Amino acid sequence: MVAPARNTEPPLIELCDIRRSYGGADGAPAVEVLRGLSLKIHAGEFVALVGASGSGKSTLMHILGCLDRPSSGRYLFAGRDIARFTADELAWLRRAAFGFVFQGYHLIRTIDALHNVEVPAVYAGITQAKRESRAELLLSRLGLGDRLAHRPHQLSGGQQQRVSIARALMNGGHIILADEPTGALDSRSGAEVMALLRELAQAGHTVILITHDRDVASQAQRIVEIRDGQIIADTPSDPSAEPQSRTQAANELLSARNFPALMARGVAHAATPVADMLEAVRAAWEVMWVNRFRTMLTLLGIVIGVASVIVMLAIGAGTQETVIAKLATFGVNRMYVIPGGDNERGPGGTLSEADVDIVASVPNVTVAMPFVQGKVTLRAGSVDTSAPLWAVTTDAPKVLSWKPSRGVFFTKEDERNLATVVLLGKRVSERLFGAKNPLGQYVLVNNVPFQVIGELEEKGATSGESDDDDVIMVPFSTGSRRVLGTTNLSWISVLVDNLDIVNETARLITTPLAQAHHIQDFKVYNRAASVKAQEDTQQTLTMMLGLIAAISLVVGGIGVMNIMLMTVKERTREIGIRMATGARERDILRQFLTEAILVSLVGGVAGVVIGLCLGAALIFWDVAIIFSVRAILGAFACALATGLIFGFMPARQAARLDPVVALASE
Template sequence: MTAPNAPLIELEDIRKSYGGGDSPSVEVLHGLTLTIRAGEFVAIMGTSGSGKSTLMHILGCLDRPTSGTYRFAGRDIGAFDADELAWLRREAFGFVFQGYHLIRTLDALRNVEMPAVYAGTPAPQRDARARRLLERLGLGDRLEHRPNQLSGGQQQRVSIARALMNGGRIILADEPTGALDSKSGAEVMALLTELADAGHAVILITHDRDVASRARRIVEIHDGAIVADSASSAASATASTASASASAASTADDRARVREIAQTGSTHIDAEPPTPGPAALFGDTRDFMAAMAAGVARNATPWADAREAMRTAWHVMWTNRFRTLLTLLGIVIGVSSVIVMLAIGLGTQEQVIAKMATFGTNRIYVVPGSSSPREPGGTLTVADVAIIRDVPHVKLAMPFAAGDVTVRAGNVDVRTHIWSVTTDAEEILHWKPSRGLFFTDEDERELAPVMLLGKKAREKLFGEANPVGRYVLVNNVPFQVIGELEEKGAVSGDKDDDDVVLTPFSTGSRRVIGDTNLSWISVLIDDLDNAPQVTQHIKEALTKAHHIEDFGVYDQAAAVRAQQQTQRTLTLLLGLIAAVSLVVGGIGVMNIMLMTVKERTREIGIRMATGARQRDILRQFLTEAMLVSLVGGVTGTVLGLAIGSVLILFDAPVIFSVRGIVAAFACALATGLVFGFAPARQAARLDPVVALASE
């Protein structure tokens, strides 16, 4: 336990130097020793440049001495890290600055709430306490006014309310009346005196002797050294009494004492649980260290932290909405470009694959004859079709007999190709009638003399007339035209797939071609990826049946896979080109965030002075960067979908990919995280004193 009369603050041989390295070192404080007890009202007085502000920064844990010892409630805080010092500022100190140091984009209520935000106080509680503090200080009708809408005296009262938000056990006031007129200055001094009377330790930094005379103890500093201290035996007795009273607050009478202070006109809020005095909080070393560890590690619920960070980030974005809009453009253009480019790439890929499907995608061809000139030529029969149908992953197998024939319609003779196929041709060849019907299994069984004409064969025979129901002669055998095939537009060598007639296999092979041996066998497989193993199994099955490999197997699917891979590569290339704009947008976010950190350096210092840890600053600026990316990602997604929809209306090949949309959106968020981290980290590592001194 700390002794009852033990000092709250002890400075021993404190020295502070600036410069060094390439610039000469300048010592501002020269071996300064100072003791301040709980409950004292001390004025530190000196002329400009005497070192009093530097001393205040060290006292308030905003800066560290170059050498010497700083003990707070008996604990050497020299080894405290940045977050531990932030906790101490939040729990023990309340700052009242000459320049007020209010955040210009926040109203009075939100400025006062700030220390409680970093203390993890629930929103309803801190809102109620901030309102009551401002009302007690005569600003109940100015809650939603921003600093530029308040007078100097009103701004200073807001800063006092902020200093008291977390209890304000020690009030550090740096020239609190320096920027005020005499009336406002008198009001502020009356408030500080009232706080001192209520048991707060008040440390007043001033160059004005009249202001300093309001304090109970005056410490004069000149050229970085204490030259006078008015502490007398009477003052010491007063300080001892105040210290003893503060220490007594750690007993069971603590609550009663603070409640009594509140009722006598103190600015403490009597409707809330009383806040223990310094001795109560910092009296026992174990309690002190445990409280500090808990405070440094403090995290509100993830939702509460995220909500607070999002609210602040949105407020900043809205306040600077024009600049935010310019920053958003990079993300919006990047996301929409990725979505549209991928959609066009996928649409084109699908269009190409659909076109290739008319020529056969999942198709394999088995042809008679060996690939080696030394091997005897072979034949394929209908029995081989049955063997192939039993191969795993074969969906359909169809005999194919082809030849050249003369077709006559009236007095028009046309030399064309005949394909004799089964009813499976519709699915295997992916070829359907544009008008009329395909032949049936019954036509196949009965050797029906029916046929379908390709588009060019129809044009040669009938011009633009409808051929369905008409009769033609095929090598002098009469056939009825029952349908016309869709246009394929495929040319293989000197053969045009649209210049052809289709007949049932039994009819064409026996009544026209006159040979039941097959020209080839068309095989449809269930999956394109199974083509290599199906090819191998067909070879094995037919070789076993023929006892020789007198045939060839050609994998049409391989060409399709190559084409698909090419299309995928092109689609990926389009996506990567579009993604460059996302990177450019991310660089824009980083640039804007770096400018924001520079512009808001003083705000960062204010937040640190009110207890923000490095992680709080880091989270805040990361949230702002990610919120920009989030809004840009949503807007870009909507814009990309809108552009794609318009392209669809103009018959452009567009297929939206859910995966692509999600990836583009995720990349936008990642862009905010990656490019926002460096500025956020820079903001979190700022020195509080340097940040507060920035313009």
């Protein structure tokens, strides 16, 4: 081996006894590709690494470009051992010092030429305006000013290779690593690419050319021949040529004084988190748009899940409201204090108007109404009938949730004056007056004439044994004193405010009444508690509907994970390209995680819109629907969480790919 002469400055790259082996796991024999290779490359040199296929030159290029690590030996870059570099520091070195030109171009197929060139600058944290301006300038200098918006499949091989060169120069390209850059090109395009590489070398770039073609290698200043993983020759192609002086930017990057500070700033990354996120969203949207049919299928699971949760919960809430509204006609928030203790052989007990005041003073009691009931005989003209009489106060419409369908209810003045006025239930009115309007007519109640001032709403039977429409209502004072002749109450109707504390309210009613009676000769019938139990049951059923609907959301999330895993497999080479241009693990993780979340975000929005539309259609068809903002926001949040949770594993898998393996994938 003949060593090159004349360059006395410290080498830019120094390899000392580099070895690289593959395999050796699970009992398989290890294959040694590089065998104790040593090499020095100075800044500004144009070096060609020549060798037949399988000689190890591509493996050497991967090690030189920090895409791979040697099995043993030392790699010194600007005098620093890269074995001590972290993964982020190696990523910075790739984007700050190296520019790769591959035989297969390795352009990202989903983005246009301009954005392909921008990729290294994205990971360097350069602002969008600056990187677009520089990328456009580079492409224009390479004769592609009219191809900025063209995707790789719309460009010829030579044009794609020039895009690759522009990308290599985006962050400076102080060291150009060109792996068989003319191998896939015709002779004319190959000559153009080689001319570009010579120009770069003359401009002060360090160019390392990997080729099997000696005619191509002869255009370099120095030829290093490799065979079976070892250097067998290292000679200058032109003994009179001197390496070009490197650029000022290269001097700053490679100087011993500036290197640590530049690396620290580069690893810290210059872009803001917001800029990083916006760039990830833009890239994710482009991928979704290019693969829009597959994206729509992926969205479908999320859309169905979100829409189902919204509609199911809305139907459940509407049904619950309907049930409660029907129960309200029978007083869902009522309690009753009834004479008589729990012991059948004990005293019967009575309730008085004084007890009403005690009950009314209890917290959570909105109204306490005395109630006296008796059977009376009614006569109107020649028609006689009998019906229950309810002697109640003016609070009856509120306590009983029962109002006149026509006419008016009696007033407090009627109560004070023991007025002989009556409201007829629907069936009583029909028996006495038929279809005739009873308002203003007189009815004998136990031979006492009463004027009809109202007809009660038709309510229907509350149970199999009673019919609330077959009653009459009179003022409490009139009914108890002038008709029934007793002030002993049949019961006290209690209207409570908060159903959640009805049991506590019942206890608070019992205690002072028992103290006043000196015995518990009454019972508190807690109907509100049973209604509350019915309400809780309905809420449970609604929740079950929501959980059933949520299953489809989980299925949609599994679909997202499956599609993302397929996407990682399909885009493995793209991941390798991004890593070769300086992407860190967290950059890859953020990009693929953003894609999963964006799919879920779009699916969530579409699901909310479709869910609301379905709900509106159901309302049009008279289905009880009550939309809940909490349910809508919850379904949307679950969609995002689904994307985050189910997208994390594929994103992490993508971030942990080996750059060399990723680049070699098909």
